[in-house]
Amino acid sequence: MRYLTRAAVGLTTGLLLLSGCSAIGGLIPGSGASSAPAASSAASDASSAPATSDSSGQSVQDACTALGNAMSEASTTMQTAMQDAGTDPEKAVKALQAFKDSLTEAATKIDNAEVKAQVQKVVDSLTKLIPLFQDGLSDPTKMADAVSAMSDFQTELSAFGTLCTG
Numbered sequence: 001m002r003y004l005t006r007a008a009v010g011l012t013t014g015l016l017l018l019s020g021c022s023a024i025g026g027l028i029p030g031s032g033a034s035s036a037p038a039a040s041s042a043a044s045d046a047s048s049a050p051a052t053s054d055s056s057g058q059s060v061q062d063a064c065t066a067l068g069n070a071m072s073e074a075s076t077t078m079q080t081a082m083q084d085a086g087t088d089p090e091k092a093v094k095a096l097q098a099f100k101d102s103l104t105e106a107a108t109k110i111d112n113a114e115v116k117a118q119v120q121k122v123v124d125s126l127t128k129l130i131p132l133f134q135d136g137l138s139d140p141t142k143m144a145d146a147v148s149a150m151s152d153f154q155t156e157l158s159a160f161g162t163l164c165t166g
C-alpha cells in the first residue's frame with residue numbers, strides 16, 4: 001500500500017513539476033523548444049524582449065538568449081524525467097538538481113544584473129523545492145510543502161519569462 005501511495009504522490013507531483021517546467025521553452029528565448037509553435041513563439045518572444053542594457057552593456061534580450069541557448073538541453077532532460085516521475089521519482093529529483101546546476105552554471109556567464117538577479121530567484125526557489133520534494137516522496141504527508149515550494153518556483157519562473165519577453 002505504501003508503494004502505491006508513493007507512486008500516486010510521485011505522479012501528482014511530477015505532473016505539477018512538468019506543468020511548471022514545460023513552459024521553459026516558451027519563456028527562455030533561444031531555448032530550442034521541441035515543437036514548432038513553441039519555437040516560433042520563443043523566436044517572437046526574443047524579438048520583443050527588452051533591448052535595454054544595464055551598466056554591464058549586456059541587454060536583457062542578449063542575456064535571456066544566452067540563458068536559453070545554455071538551458072535547452074537541461075530543460076528537455078528535465079521534462080522527460082518529470083514525465084516518468086510516477087514510476088521513477090528519484091529520477092525526477094536528479095533532473096531537478098541537474099536543472100538547478102545547469103541554470104546556476106549558465107547564470108555565471110550572464111552580465112546583465114536584472115536578469116542575473118531573477119535567475120538567482122529561480123535557483124533559490126529550486127534550492128528550496130528539491131529537499132521538500134524528496135521529503136514528500138518519503139512521507140506523503142509532507143507533500144503539501146513541496147506543492148507550496150513548486151508554486152514559488154512557478155512564480156519566479158513566470159517573472160523570469162515576463163522579464164525576458166517584455
